[in-house]
Amino acid sequence: MRYVLFVFGLSLFLTSVCIADNLPADDFYMSGIHEYLNGSYEKAGDLFNKSMVAYDQEGDVDNARRALGMRNRAFWILVEMPLNRTTAENNLKQSFPSLSENDISRILQPGNSIQIDSDGQTRYFYNIANNVAYHNITIMQDNSRKTNHSPFFDEVFPLISNNTSFTGWYGNPHTFMAKSSVSLPRNVLPANGTLEVWMPLPIETDSQKDIKILDIQPQQYISSDPVTSGDLGQVYFTIPLNEMDSQFINLSADYEFTTDEQRFVIDPDSIEPYDTSSDLYREYTASQPNIEINPEIRNLSSSIVGDENNPYRKAKLIYDYIIHTYPYSNVPHTYLVGSQIPESTYMFDTGFGDCGTQSMFFAALCRAAGIPARATGGYQLAPGLAGPHFWAEFYLQGYGWIPADVTIAESSDWAFDKTDSDRNRFKDYYFGNLDPYRYTIQNDVDISFTPDPGNDIIMNMVHQTPALVCRESREDVELLGMQCWNITLSEVD
Structure with a gap:
């Protein structure tokens, strides 16, 4: 899952609202709620910002923080939806000169592209052109042909085709070094107060082991020992700003x-x-915030598995259904998390899903079919292609957690010079097998850091980047922390 965050866009809410009008803070706040519920997120953000300033002037710190949280949430909804109709059309014309006006008009219709209506206009996802390509195998194969490179397939198929056998289910180990950092400008934070930072770390799993913490800085501000066990890896800092x-x-x-x-x-x-x-069965067959099992998803799951009772075969039916029904798409996660729209529901409703959304949808369909499942992730480390990634796992009694990566499997369709037989072999591999190019931070989504930041962060679904909280600040510190994050991952010889 990737996030492209436009910090400069926060000026939408701040350019003309540095000093509150002479209205009570509560009036600004409730007007903001009204606009927010009506889908006018820019107006809502402006009003929440005014209420925040007014609450601070009244000395009401708690409500100022509440207003700040709603201002930031309104901004997150809009941040990946910057295109109006004209700029979306120009984006498509520049990316695909051969598209006709009718083609462009069709793409911009509701349901054919990611868009929202807000503040009296339709706003389009910044990656609209990417999704046009992802939904057209000919374009994707032409892109691969131009570079003479089929991403993921070229890197992984040699491993798949070597027919390696292991003693047990795990083998072919690869060791990686990670160097991660946050470098936050001091001037964006107040003179006094506390900055809390949760940085992600790897966790021990059946397939990820021998974790060595080489160095963590600044050591004097580490508030709890690094955690590399359980369901979420982390190290927690508290930093006195003075x-x-x-x-x-x-x-x-x-x-x-x-x-x-x-x-x-x-x-x-x-x-x-x-x-x-x-406990395992009850936890991983239940609905949760982003692996939501609503009646429509339950009905779809039932229609996919039909009369099949075997959990392995049911999971394979679901895996194949997603691969053959839903092309990969970029997805505006800041919009989803800001709007509190469950990822699995969004994919069911729209058909758009990236690795995280697809994995959560797979898990929801499995859970609805009585199969424990979860969305696991951190990063994929395929040579030359490392980046944030999620995949799924489902549980089989007597075997444990079984991997299923529908997203990497789908990438075989982009390969320009491969046979259908090789593409199918690639897809079959990613059900019940997994390459060694993985960095696992969390065993499932919707797991909180410790101590739990609660409502002080918005991105509480996945933790591929640090979470930052400064209760004395009136900036979007969480977003700034994502922008100031860097990680390099390299294989150790």
């Missing part, structure tokens, strides 16, 4: 970890029945 007098506040975490390739050999007829009273 002690920060440099131009930047710098934090870093360097570490190594080893990941195994996974190759499961499963006999579907030998799978043991689930213990439906177990």
